[in-house]
Amino acid sequence: xxxxxxxxxxxxxxxxxxxxxxxxxxxxxxxxxxxxxxxxxxxxxxxxxxxxxxxxxxxxxxxxxxxxxxxxxxxxxxxxxxxxxxxxxxxxxxxxxxxxxxxxxxxxxxxx
Amino acid sequence: xxxxxxxxxxxxxxxxxxxxxxxxxxxxxxxxxxxxxxxxxxxxxxxxxxxxxxxxxxxxxxxxxxxxxxxxxxxxxxxxxxxxxxxxxxxxxxxxxxxxxxxxxxxxxxxxx
Numbered sequence: 001x002x003x004x005x006x007x008x009x010x011x012x013x014x015x016x017x018x019x020x021x022x023x024x025x026x027x028x029x030x031x032x033x034x035x036x037x038x039x040x041x042x043x044x045x046x047x048x049x050x051x052x053x054x055x056x057x058x059x060x061x062x063x064x065x066x067x068x069x070x071x072x073x074x075x076x077x078x079x080x081x082x083x084x085x086x087x088x089x090x091x092x093x094x095x096x097x098x099x100x101x102x103x104x105x106x107x108x109x110x111x112x
Numbered sequence: 113x114x115x116x117x118x119x120x121x122x123x124x125x126x127x128x129x130x131x132x133x134x135x136x137x138x139x140x141x142x143x144x145x146x147x148x149x150x151x152x153x154x155x156x157x158x159x160x161x162x163x164x165x166x167x168x169x170x171x172x173x174x175x176x177x178x179x180x181x182x183x184x185x186x187x188x189x190x191x192x193x194x195x196x197x198x199x200x201x202x203x204x205x206x207x208x209x210x211x212x213x214x215x216x217x218x219x220x221x222x223x224x225x
Contacts, residue, residue: 008152034213043116043202043216044155088155092212099145099170100214104154 006103015112019076023089023103030091033065035074038086079110114139116217118203123222133188133220135203144186149200198224
């Protein structure tokens with residue numbers, strides 16, 4: 001079983017739709033959770049950062065963590081064509097000199 | 113503006129040649145990282161450094177080498193021992209120990225002639 005699983009997509013939605021992107025993980029030590037957005041041929045940019053369980057909202061984006069199910073989600077409201085990109089989840093344990101573990105990314109396509 | 117710069121944007125390597133990718137950051141971050149990204153493979157960690165003059169191998173270090181002589185610089189050399197170097201290379205940095213939020217540079221695309 002891979003440490004972090006993420007559906008590669010592509011996920012195609014019409015403009016204005018609510019998008020749900022998800023990752024599951026197996027390591028119960030993970031406590032920090034991040035979402036990155038990567039446009040084609042560009043470096044990933046940090047979208048959301050959460051610690052432990054719960055929700056965090058930033059504009060049209062909401063990050064949700066359910067540690068009991070080892071499941072994290074990123075919701076995008078009122079999706080725009082400019083949201084078309086690959087979304088990567090990443091996570092790490094609470095402490096120690098460990099590196100981030102990334103999902104392989106989900107490609108999102110928002111059509112006008 | 114603070115950030116991470118990578119150069120060149122595109123790099124061509126001939127057979128048997130070593131090439132060096134540059135990564136510079138002015139964020140005053142302690143830790144720096146190199147990743148390789150291939151289609152369908154996600155990000156794979158090559159090397160990382162938590163402090164000047166110290167670095168550790170990641171998951172795919174074979175055929176690569178790094179140095180960390182200055183806090184702001186972490187160059188990656190792709191050696192001739194790396195038989196399949198064609199990929200998108202990403203440099204990142206984080207403020208503290210590995211595992212914290214990482215910020216990425218724009219990437220270097222390496223192609224083999």
